[in-house]
Structure formats: C-alpha cells, structure tokens
Amino acid sequence: MRYAETGYNLEVDLSRGNVERVETDSDLAELYLGGLGTNAKILWERVPADVDPFSPENLLIFGTGLLCGTPAPSANRTIITSYSPQTKLMAFSMMGGFWAPELKYAGYDKLIIKGKSPKLVYLWIKDDKVEIRDASHLKGKGAVETSEIILKELDEPKAQVAAIGMAGENRVFFASIEQGRSSASRGGLGAVMGSKGLKAVVVRGSKDVNIANPEETIKLCSDVFDYIEYRERHPIKGVPPILAGIGSPQEMAVHDEQWHTTNFAWGNARVRRKDFWTPEVEKKWTFSMESVRERFVSCYNCPMKCGATINIPDLNPYMMKCYSKLTYTMASFTDLDAGLRMAQRGTEYGVDAFSAPQVMAFALELYEDGILTDKDFPGMPEDSEGRFNWLLDRIVRREGIGDILADGTYWAAQRIGKGAEKYAHNNIKKHEQLPLKLGMLNPIYFLMYCTGEKINITQIEGNFPQAPFPKREQREEFVKDWPQVPDEKFKKYFLDWEPRGENSIPHYPTIEATCEIVDWQERMHYIDDSTGMCSGLSAFPLKPPYHMHNLPKLISAITGFELDEEGLVKIARRNRTLVRAVNIRRGMRRGDEKPPEDHWKRRFPELEEKLLDAYYEFKGWNKEGIPKKETLEELSLDYVIEDFLQRGILADSEDEST
Amino acid sequence: MTAKKKTKIIKTIKVDVDLCNGCRTCELICSAFHAVPRYSSNNPERSRIRVIRDPLRGVFIPVYAGQYTPAECTGRDKYIIDGKEYDECAFCRASCPSRGLFKEPDSGLPLKCDMCESDPSLAEPMCVQWCLPDALTYEEREVEVEDEAENEQEDVEIGLESLADKYGWQKILDTVARMSKKD
Numbered sequence: 001m002r003y004a005e006t007g008y009n010l011e012v013d014l015s016r017g018n019v020e021r022v023e024t025d026s027d028l029a030e031l032y033l034g035g036l037g038t039n040a041k042i043l044w045e046r047v048p049a050d051v052d053p054f055s056p057e058n059l060l061i062f063g064t065g066l067l068c069g070t071p072a073p074s075a076n077r078t079i080i081t082s083y084s085p086q087t088k089l090m091a092f093s094m095m096g097g098f099w100a101p102e103l104k105y106a107g108y109d110k111l112i113i114k115g116k117s118p119k120l121v122y123l124w125i126k127d128d129k130v131e132i133r134d135a136s137h138l139k140g141k142g143a144v145e146t147s148e149i150i151l152k153e154l155d156e157p158k159a160q161v162a163a164i165g166m167a168g169e170n171r172v173f174f175a176s177i178e179q180g181r182s183s184a185s186r187g188g189l190g191a192v193m194g195s196k197g198l199k200a201v202v203v204r205g206s207k208d209v210n211i212a213n214p215e216e217t218i219k220l221c222s223d224v225f226d227y228i229e230y231r232e233r234h235p236i237k238g239v240p241p242i243l244a245g246i247g248s249p250q251e252m253a254v255h256d257e258q259w260h261t262t263n264f265a266w267g268n269a270r271v272r273r274k275d276f277w278t279p280e281v282e283k284k285w286t287f288s289m290e291s292v293r294e295r296f297v298s299c300y301n302c303p304m305k306c307g308a309t310i311n312i313p314d315l316n317p318y319m320m321k322c323y324s325k326l327t328y329t330m331a332s333f334t335d336l337d338a339g340l341r342m343a344q345r346g347t348e349y350g351v352d353a354f355s356a357p358q359v360m361a362f363a364l365e366l367y368e369d370g371i372l373t374d375k376d377f378p379g380m381p382e383d384s385e386g387r388f389n390w391l392l393d394r395i396v397r398r399e400g401i402g403d404i405l406a407d408g409t410y411w412a413a414q415r416i417g418k419g420a421e422k423y424a425h426n427n428i429k430k431h432e433q434l435p436l437k438l439g440m441l442n443p444i445y446f447l448m449y450c451t452g453e454k455i456n457i458t459q460i461e462g463n464f465p466q467a468p469f470p471k472r473e474q475r476e477e478f479v480k481d482w483p484q485v486p487d488e489k490f491k492k493y494f495l496d497w498e499p500r501g502e503n504s505i506p507h508y509p510t511i512e513a514t515c516e517i518v519d520w521q522e523r524m525h526y527i528d529d530s531t532g533m534c535s536g537l538s539a540f541p542l543k544p545p546y547h548m549h550n551l552p553k554l555i556s557a558i559t560g561f562e563l564d565e566e567g568l569v570k571i572a573r574r575n576r577t578l579v580r581a582v583n584i585r586r587g588m589r590r591g592d593e594k595p596p597e598d599h600w601k602r603r604f605p606e607l608e609e610k611l612l613d614a615y616y617e618f619k620g621w622n623k624e625g626i627p628k629k630e631t632l633e634e635l636s637l638d639y640v641i642e643d644f645l646q647r648g649i650l651a652d653s654e655d656e657s658t
Numbered sequence: 659m660t661a662k663k664k665t666k667i668i669k670t671i672k673v674d675v676d677l678c679n680g681c682r683t684c685e686l687i688c689s690a691f692h693a694v695p696r697y698s699s700n701n702p703e704r705s706r707i708r709v710i711r712d713p714l715r716g717v718f719i720p721v722y723a724g725q726y727t728p729a730e731c732t733g734r735d736k737y738i739i740d741g742k743e744y745d746e747c748a749f750c751r752a753s754c755p756s757r758g759l760f761k762e763p764d765s766g767l768p769l770k771c772d773m774c775e776s777d778p779s780l781a782e783p784m785c786v787q788w789c790l791p792d793a794l795t796y797e798e799r800e801v802e803v804e805d806e807a808e809n810e811q812e813d814v815e816i817g818l819e820s821l822a823d824k825y826g827w828q829k830i831l832d833t834v835a836r837m838s839k840k841d
Contacts, residue, residue: 069700070700071687071690071700073683098682105701105702105703148714158711181713205703206703206763207703208693208699208700208704209699209700209701211697211700214690214696214698215696215697217697218690218697222787222788225790228790229790294716295713295716299681300681301682301686302683303679303681303683303789303790303791304679305679309713309714309715317714318714319713319714
C-alpha cells in the first residue's frame with residue numbers, strides 16, 4: 001500500500017486524445033517527496049532543453065504536494081510546472097484551494113498534460129472516469145464564469161475547477177490559472193494551458209488517502225492546530241500588522257495599509273508616496289473593503305481565512321487574496337474601489353495581478369514620455385481606471401498595442417525599442433517583480449533576488465525578520481520564544497543585527513551568516529513546495545507552526561519512511577539543485593542573476609560579487625552558478641552529471657563551465 | 659397514561675454558519691476517525707458531516723448526517739436568510755435518494771453521525787475539536803424524558819395496529835407464531 005501518495009499519475013495526450021493511468025515508482029517520494037520535486041524530475045527527463053514553451057512537446061504538470069489530502073493542516077497546494085513563455089525557464093507557480101486534495105481523492109498524484117488539442121476542450125476527471133469534453137461554448141469566457149458554467153452543466157457542485165480566462169486562451173505571457181479563491185499566477189502557465197487548447201480541468205474524487213502511522217499523525221497534526229491557536233493569541237510585536245500574524249498576509253482582514261502604500265512604489269514601480277496614508281484614506285478604504293467583502297474564505301483543511309469573496313454591485317463576484325488587493329490601485333494611482341473593480345476584471349480574464357498592472361503602468365509611462373504615441377492608443381479614455389480597463393481588454397485579446405504588451409514588459413520593450421528597455425526596469429530574469437524601491441542594499445535580499453528561481457521574493461523569504469528591531473531588548477524578547485530556528489546561531493545573527501552602525505546592512509549580517517540565513521529561508525519553501533504545504537503556515541511568516549524540527553516527524557508519520565532533519569535538508573537540497581539544473585540546461589547563468597538595477601539606491605558592486613561567490617560556493621555551485629559534479633554526486637543526481645558532461649556544461653576534470 | 663420521568667443526556671453540536679470558513683477540516687477528520695483502523699485513511703466522501711459550499715455566494719453550511727430515508731420529499735424548501743438564497747436541501751440532514759451526501763461511496767449504504775462515540779470516550783467529537791474557527795461547538799444538556807419502558811408498550815401497539823389495518827389480524831398472528839418458533 002502507498003501512503004500519502006496514490007501511486008498513480010494521470011497522463012493525458014491532447015493531440016491524440018489519449019488518457020492513461022500510470023503507476024509511479026515508489027522510491028521517488030523518499031528522494032524528492034512529491035510536488036515540485038517530482039515535477040522537476042519529470043520535466044528534466046521528458047521535456048528536452050530546447051523545447052519551446054508553446055510546443056505540443058512541452059508538458060504542463062499539475063502536481064499535488066506529497067501531504068495533500070492527508071490530515072496535515074494546510075497541505076493543499078497544487079504545484080504547476082512547465083517552461084515559462086516569459087522567462088523561458090522553468091515555471092513552478094502554485095495554488096492553494098481545494099484542487100490538489102480532490103485530485104488525490106480521485107486517485108492521482110499528478111495530472112500530466114502533453115500535446116495540443118485541435119479545438120478548445122476541458123478535462124473532466126471523476127475518479128477512474130476521465131473525459132475530454134468540448135469547450136467551444138466556453139471560448140472567451142471568464143475564468144470564474146467558466147467554472148460556474150461547468151459545475152452547472154455537469155451538475156457536480158462539489159467538483160473543483162482550475163480554468164483559464166481569455167488571457168490564457170490568447171497566450172498572454174502573464175496569464176494565470178484560476179481556481180476558486182486561488183490561482184497559479186506567476187510565469188505564464190495559463191498561456192501554456194491555452195496553447196494546449198485546454199480551457200479547464202475539473203476534478204471530483206471519492207477514494208481514500210492512506211496514512212502509515214495514524215495515531216502519531218493525528219497527534220502531530222493536533223499539535224500544529226494548538227500552535228496555530230497560540231500564535232493567533234500572540235502576534236509578533238514590533239512589526240507592521242501585516243507581518244505580525246500567520247497565514248498569508250492578511251490583506252483581506254487588515255485595513256491598515258500604511259506599510260504597503262508608503263513603502264511600495266506606485267505606478268510603474270517608481271513613485272514612493274511616503275505621506276499617502278492619512279486617517280481620511282484609512283477611513284475611506286476601510287469602508288470600501290467592508291462594503292464589498294462578502295465573506296472570508298479558506299483553503300482545504302486550513303483554519304486561516306486568508307481570502308475573501310468580493311461582491312461589487314453589478315459585477316460578478318470573485319475571490320481575492322493577499323497583495324492583489326493593492327496592485328491595480330497602486331499601479332494606476334487610483335483608489336481601493338477602482339482597484340477592486342479592476343481586479344475583478346483581471347481575475348475573469350485570468351492574468352497575474354503582479355505583472356498585469358505593472359505592464360499597463362509601463363505602457364502609460366511610455367505614452368507620457370512619447371515613446372508610444374496617440375496612434376498606439378486609439379480611443380483610450382482619459383481617466384486612469386478607464387485606461388487600465390482599455391489596455392487590459394486589448395492585452396487579453398492581443399489587439400493592437402495589446403499584442404505587444406501581452407508579452408510582458410521585458411519582451412514588449414524589446415519590440416518597441418526607442419529606449420523602452422529602460423522602462424522595463426523592475427524585472428528579474430525577464431519577470432515583473434514586486435514594486436519595491438529601497439535605499440540601502442540588503443545582503444540577504446540581494447542574494448534571494450539574484451538566485452531565486454521562483455523569481456518571486458515572497459516565495460523564498462520568510463522565518464527571519466525582514467529588518468532588524470531597533471532595540472536589543474526587543475530582539476531579546478523575540479528570540480526568547482523562537483523554537484523554529486534550525487540552529488541556535490540564527491538567534492545570535494538576529495540579536496546582533498542593528499538598524500545602524502557597524503552591525504547593519506550592507507555589511508551585517510556577515511557574508512557567511514547571510515548565506516546561511518538565505519539558505520534556511522529558501523529551504524523551507526522548497527520543502528513546502530514538495531509537500532504541498534501552504535507557506536502561510538510554514539516558510540513565509542515569522543514563527544510559523546511548521547518548521548525544521550516537526551516537519552520530518554510529520555512526513556515520517558504520514559508516509560512511513562524514515563526521515564530526520566538531516567534527511568529532509570538533503571531532499572530540499574536535491575530538489576533545489578534539480579530545479580537549478582533544469583534552468584542551467586535552459587541556458588541560465590550567473591549573468592542572469594541580478595536584482596533590478598534600481599531596487600536599491602545604494603549599491604556595492606564589490607560586496608555583491610563577494611556575496612554571490614560565497615553563496616554559490618555554499619550551495620556547491622561553481623562560479624557560473626552551475627551545480628558542481630561533487631554536489632550532484634552527493635545528491636544522487638548522477639543523471640544530471642551525465643547530461644551536463646555531454647553538453648559540455650561541466651567538464652570531466654574540473655567544474656569549469658563553458 | 660401517566661409516564662414516569664427520567665433524565666437523559668442530549669449531545670448537541672451547535673453549528674454557527676457565520677463562523678464557518680468552508681475549509682472542510684471537519685469532513686477530513688470525521689472520515690479519518692471512522693476509518694478502520696482509526697485514522698488509517700481519510701476520504702471526505704465517507705464523512706458524516708459535509709459542508710454545503712458556495713463560496714462565491716458566501717454560503718458555507720456544515721451539515722451532519724441524520725436519518726436514512728428511502729424516499730425523497732415531495733415538497734422542497736428554499737430559504738432566504740439575510741438576502742442569501744439557500745439551496746433546497748442545504749439544511750437537511752437526511753441520507754436521501756435525491757442527493758449523493760451521506761452514503762458510503764463503495765456500498766451506497768447510509769452514513770449517520772454517531773458523535774464519535776468510542777471507548778474511551780472523547781471529550782468532544784473530532785470535528786468539533788479540529789474546528790478552530792469555532793463554527794462547531796459541542797454541548798451536552800440534560801432533559802427529562804418519559805420512561806421508555808412505557809413508551810415501548812405504546813410503540814408496539816401502534817405498530818401492530820397499523821400492520822393489522824393493512825394485512826388483517828389473522829396474518830399478523832400467523833406471522834408472529836411462525837417467527838417466534840424459530841427462536
């Protein structure tokens with residue numbers, strides 16, 4: 001019997017209309033867990049490095065995390081993996097909600113899509129019965145709308161739907177896959193789904209998921225629930241309210257937006273409005289949110305309420321979470337009312353709420369500066385919200401200027417030319433980033449921005465405070481109750497970290513400590529992405545319920561395989577290294593690993609090089625960021641060595657790259 | 659007939675639909691608790707509590723499995739509460755032919771909430787213990803009920819009378835005679 005996993009993947013070839021249930025190798029979980037880990041292995045093995053993201057040969061993999069569908073609280077993430085049309089690298093965006101557990105209950109660990117359907121279809125999976133159904137009546141329909149229509153026509157209110165909107169159908173490079181209160185937004189996976197002619201995947205399951213050590217599992221899960229309640233009663237002192245609790249940032253509940261609106265940049269990620277947040281704004285925005293927020297919404301088996309149903313008069317309701325509350329508002333210099341309306345449109349169209357607003361702000365900046373002109377914007381309204389709507393309507397249809405903008409700021413700038421590249425200034429690896437522009441280089445964030453392969457800061461940061469606390473007493477108070485640290489030394493790093501003076505950024509934490517802090521933060525995310533745990537209760541917040549000390553026990557109890565902390569660290573390293581190997585094979589090198597040039601005003605080129613050198617060394621990568629032979633050997637990734645040698649990426653005798 | 663009174667413990671799960679976040683943890687832990695061996699698997703489809711969910715309309719209603727019924731209702735209800743419309747069967751606890759809820763997925767046999775009765779007994783049913791938003795809370799109260807021994811006599815008489823109406827006393831007597839010989 002297989003525990004936690006079902007032991008089967010569902011393979012669907014849309015070119016041939018073939019559906020197969022394929023048994024998987026039971027040893028893989030012990031090496032890679034599941035989710036991201038096994039997704040990366042499949043991508044590595046089955047999709048050649050030179051395949052275009054929109055080629056029928058490319059795979060779109062919907063992987064459930066190893067612990068999804070087990071009693072482990074908050075293990076509900078679907079990890080979707082493919083090559084990104086925007087970055088051309090591996091994309092592994094994820095979504096919470098209810099889809100992954102439902103796929104497990106239907107009897108599958110992964111859904112692997114290949115090929116390309118000649119006409120628009122959707123997939124209906126009900127336990128062993130799988131149908132490829134016509135979706136021509138859903139063409140051009142919104143993602144939420146599509147989901148509603150399908151549930152009604154199948155008469156299956158309990159089924160779970162992951163769908164694309166018009167943006168995905170038209171291969172917008174920042175198209176999302178939407179699913180209830182959640183979405184896999186980053187990396188343009190919706191466009192890959194659209195390229196395959198797949199409008200939606202609908203799942204309903206009624207099978208068991210088995211647990212190896214039942215009593216131990218339930219006890220450990222109950223402990224997690226107890227700690228969640230404890231943390232709810234003990235918010236962290238001395239940080240903005242948005243960082244004090246657990247769960248994903250409580251944007252739907254917290255009205256105090258001073259931190260975001262005054263620290264993050266408005267428009268095309270340029271303008272800081274340090275005096276924006278006033279009592280009048282707070283009053284108005286509180287009213288705006290409360291008058292449309294119908295209800296808080298959770299994901300499967302999670303007590304948090306990070307999302308909300310937003311119901312605006314005369315618009316279809318939708319569900320929202322996290323920082324998408326503010327992205328449209330801030331990019332367009334409007335207010336929360338307008339932002340929530342635009343987000344409704346963006347959700348139905350199925351676009352990434354980070355990239356889409358920024359792409360539009362970028363276009364308007366080019367227009368203001370005369371690089372784009374009136375003839376690029378025929379009939380565009382005068383007001384900001386009207387302009388954003390006008391642009392989004394054209395982007396998702398790839399009409400006129402929309403066709404260029406639909407490739408995201410990096411590629412659009414290449415096509416526009418005339419110096420437009422300077423306006424696509426907030427990208428890493430060709431992907432739009434959070435609009436943050438700060439003063440002094442922060443070594444920890446420098447490394448995370450450079451080397452993060454999810455290319456999204458919120459998906460590799462966490463656990464370690466983002467900034468030093470002003471007073472030593474506050475820091476002492478914080479470390480007193482910090483069992484999550486994998487090693488006591490992290491307490492010292494934090495205790496000695498000062499806002500000013502010798503022990504402050506950019507030279508403190510030291511290079512060595514910085515490497516360790518970054519490694520810890522990232523490691524926890526790689527574990528989550530393989531177990532399907534929501535990082536909102538694990539890698540992302542301060543003092544989360546899940547950490548290095550209880551996760552091995554829980555995974556062990558549920559799956560039945562032996563696992564200790566050392567073993568889990570090794571699996572996380574293996575998965576992290578394999579993701580890097582996929583990207584190295586796609587051509588990624590040190591030169592690609594840099595933050596937006598204007599992210600910090602004060603930069604330290606020499607220190608930055610040293611940081612990168614030291615971190616690569618720490619990770620067992622060579623100077624180009626390529627995993628070394630001995631690292632790959634140690635992680636049992638011999639098949640990567642073989643491939644790298646064959647391609648000349650690694651040389652036989654040394655670790656020099658070509 | 660004057661019945662003797664005695665006290666009885668009534669176990670209640672109070673459902674506050676306003677506090678429900680729709681996470682379905684109750685379904686998961688219910689099915690795990692009733693797995694054999696206990697907690698060895700889970701499957702919400704086997705759960706004796708289901709959350710009727712329509713998140714876009716803000717509807718989350720945890721419903722416990724109640725009695726099995728072999729027939730559908732003829733009339734159905736619709737509720738409008740605070741402007742929200744609730745599905746006709748949203749509040750019904752029956753395991754009923756009109757819907758898929760509360761049936762073992764393998765056998766189709768009806769499921770019914772047993773308040774997690776077990777030995778040793780739990781302080782609270784598992785769904786209540788694992789409901790952190792407190793949409794589900796457990797209450798016990800004592801009520802006075804009529805002595806069941808007397809009620810039983812009355813129940814038997816009512817039952818027999820209705821059978822006799824349908825089949826005639828002779829048939830009933832023959833059947834009773836035949837069945838009691840088997841013992």
